[in-house]
Structures are given as C-alpha cells and as structure tokens.
Amino acid sequence: MKRDKFLYMLALPGILFMILFKYVPMWGIIIAFQNYSPYRGVLGSDWVGLEHFIRFFSNPDFMMLFRNTMAINLMNLVFYFPLPIIIALLLNEVMSKPFKKLLQSIVYLPHFLSWVIIVGITIMMLTRTDGSINNLLVYFGFEKIDFLTNPKLFWILLTVQSIWKEAGWGTIIFLAAIAGLDTQLYEAAKMDGAKRLRQFWHITLPGIRSVILILLILRIGNIMDVGFEQVFLMGNGAVSNVGEVFDTYVYRLGIQQGQFSFSTAVGLFKSVVGLVLVVIANKLAKRFGEEGVY
Structure with missing residues (x-):
C-alpha cells in the first residue's frame, strides 16, 4: 500500500461510493422481515418473518410483474446488447480519423440526455394529435396510430429508446478491447491473403x-x-397491464402507499434473483473455458 499509495488514492472515491451507497444500505434489508414503523425504528419494529414474501408470491400481480420485467429485459438482451458490438466493429473499420471521431460523437451524444428529455422527444414525435410521425402518416394517406396507448407497442418503444440512447455509449468498452489487439495478427493475416471479413471473424x-x-x-x-x-x-393508464414492472411497483407501494417492509421484500427478491443468475452464468462461462467475472 505504501508503494502504490497514489493508485489507492485514485481508487478511494470509488471505494467510498461502494461502501456508502451499496454496503451500508444493506442494513435496511432487515425491514423486509418486519412490520416496519418509522416511529419505532428498525430495532423496535415487530418481526414477521417471511410474511411479506408469502404475500408477494401469492399476489395476482406477481406473474404480471415478472412477465413484464422479463419481457422488456429479454428484448433488450436480444436487440440492444449486440448493437454496441456491431457499432464498435463498424467504427473500427473507418479509416479516416476525423470522420471516425465525428461518428463517435454523434452516437455518444444521446447518452448524455436524461430520460425526461428522451421521453419528451418520443411523445412529441408519436402523440396521436400532432405528433410528427402521425402527421407524416396522414400526409401519405395512412391512418394515425396510437403509439403511446397501444399495449402491443409499449415494449417495442422501450427497446427502441434504449437502443437510441445507450447503444453508442456501450461501444466504448468494445472499441478499447479492439484497440488492445495485437496489430501483428492483422499483418500476418494480410500476408496469408485474409480479407477484411476473415480478419474480423x-x-x-x-x-x-x-x-x-x-x-x-x-x-x-x-x-x-x-x-x-x-x-x-x-407509462399511462392504457398500458398499465404491460408497463407495471418491479421498479414501478416498489415505488407505488413503498413511496406512495408507505408499505416500506413489503416493497423492501420485493427489492430483496430482485437482488437474490440477480445474484443467482450471475453465479449460474459465470459457472457456465468457466465450463466453456472462459474466465468469467470472478
């Protein structure tokens, strides 16, 4: 630590952030097993064991929340996750450095916009009354479409928004990984007659x-x-059946209705599922000869 003190100082803000905002709040998990009362505090509230978890799993809303959350994430996994890789590979093929930097700036820009702005732009473009997309449809002789109130389009809209906002930013790690590859491999491949596609593959x-x-x-x-x-x-009332997910459910019950213990139990369930999936995925990666996360 004495030798690398400056590196530890550089890491200190991140370490403090993790301790304060990731580990210290774990103390609050206790209230998932209590009938928590802000007046009596964590230590003074009555213990109820797994009552909130049983109530949550037996709730008819559980399957709806699970379906919506999984469907939205699976669509992001299938359609969003590969795009940063594809964009990074395409940007890597651009030979002109000024043009490459310009393209990178364009695809990075949406990441710095808040979701409030992104949703505002979406509403302005897709609203039925005077949205630009519906105006174009009318101009070309088509009928207007209820983009924002159609439950069948809600998951698609969320996926498209995520792609537009974050796909460009996600290329940074892949571009860095590509930049770290040994250039001699490409030179040797060229000498052996390998074209661009062969080198890529x-x-x-x-x-x-x-x-x-x-x-x-x-x-x-x-x-x-x-x-x-x-x-x-x-979200809106017309798409509530497909737009209610665990995060909004926790907000509605925990913040708006004051059911702190029940909403904490829901959040803990999410965390446990995420942990189990990471462990399983990591073991599968190691079984196929990869390093994995740990």
Whole structure:
C-alpha cells in the first residue's frame, strides 16, 4: 500500500461510493422481515418473518410483474446488447480519423440526455394529435396510430429508446478491447491473403470474446432491473397491464402507499434473483473455458 499509495488514492472515491451507497444500505434489508414503523425504528419494529414474501408470491400481480420485467429485459438482451458490438466493429473499420471521431460523437451524444428529455422527444414525435410521425402518416394517406396507448407497442418503444440512447455509449468498452489487439495478427493475416471479413471473424471477434462474455454475465445479473425512470415516464393508464414492472411497483407501494417492509421484500427478491443468475452464468462461462467475472 505504501508503494502504490497514489493508485489507492485514485481508487478511494470509488471505494467510498461502494461502501456508502451499496454496503451500508444493506442494513435496511432487515425491514423486509418486519412490520416496519418509522416511529419505532428498525430495532423496535415487530418481526414477521417471511410474511411479506408469502404475500408477494401469492399476489395476482406477481406473474404480471415478472412477465413484464422479463419481457422488456429479454428484448433488450436480444436487440440492444449486440448493437454496441456491431457499432464498435463498424467504427473500427473507418479509416479516416476525423470522420471516425465525428461518428463517435454523434452516437455518444444521446447518452448524455436524461430520460425526461428522451421521453419528451418520443411523445412529441408519436402523440396521436400532432405528433410528427402521425402527421407524416396522414400526409401519405395512412391512418394515425396510437403509439403511446397501444399495449402491443409499449415494449417495442422501450427497446427502441434504449437502443437510441445507450447503444453508442456501450461501444466504448468494445472499441478499447479492439484497440488492445495485437496489430501483428492483422499483418500476418494480410500476408496469408485474409480479407477484411476473415480478419474480423478469426482475429477481432475471438480477441474481444472474453469482454463480450463478461458484459453479458453482468447484463444477465441485472435482468430484473428495467430502469425506473424510463418505464415510469412512458407509462399511462392504457398500458398499465404491460408497463407495471418491479421498479414501478416498489415505488407505488413503498413511496406512495408507505408499505416500506413489503416493497423492501420485493427489492430483496430482485437482488437474490440477480445474484443467482450471475453465479449460474459465470459457472457456465468457466465450463466453456472462459474466465468469467470472478
């Protein structure tokens, strides 16, 4: 520690953040097994054991919440997760550095917009009354579409928003992994007559495979987390059956209705499922010869 004191000082803000906002709040898990009362505190509240978990699993809303959360995350996993890899591979093929930097800036920009702005733009474009998309449909002789109140389109809209906002930002790690590959491999492949596609298939993809698997494992671990802001802002009464997820459910019961113990039990269930999925995915990765997360 004396030798690398400056490195530890550099890591100190991140370590403090993890301790204060990730580990210290774990104390609050206790109230999932209590009838918590803010007036009596954690130590003075009555213990009820697994009562809140039993109530949650026997609730008719459980299957709806589980279905919506899993469906949205699986759509993101299938359609969103591969896109940063594809974009990174395409950007890597751009030879002009100024043009490459311009493209990177364009695809990175949406990441810095808040979900409030993203949803606001979506509503302005898709609203039935004066949305630009519906105006174009009318102009070309088609009927208007209820994009925002159609339950069949809700999951698709969320996926498209996530792709537009985060796909470009997700390329940073993959571009860094590609930049770390040995250039001599490409030179040797060229001498052997390998074209661009062969180089991509036999050098680039195997070289970043471990990074892809690590990020995939971490993504699977967050499969129960949809993202509160996006779903909450996009939701309305017409799509409540497909738009209610664990995050919004916890907010509605825990914050609005004051059921702190019950909402904590729901959050704990999400965390346990995420932990189990990470462990399983990591073991599968190691079984197939990869390093995994740990």
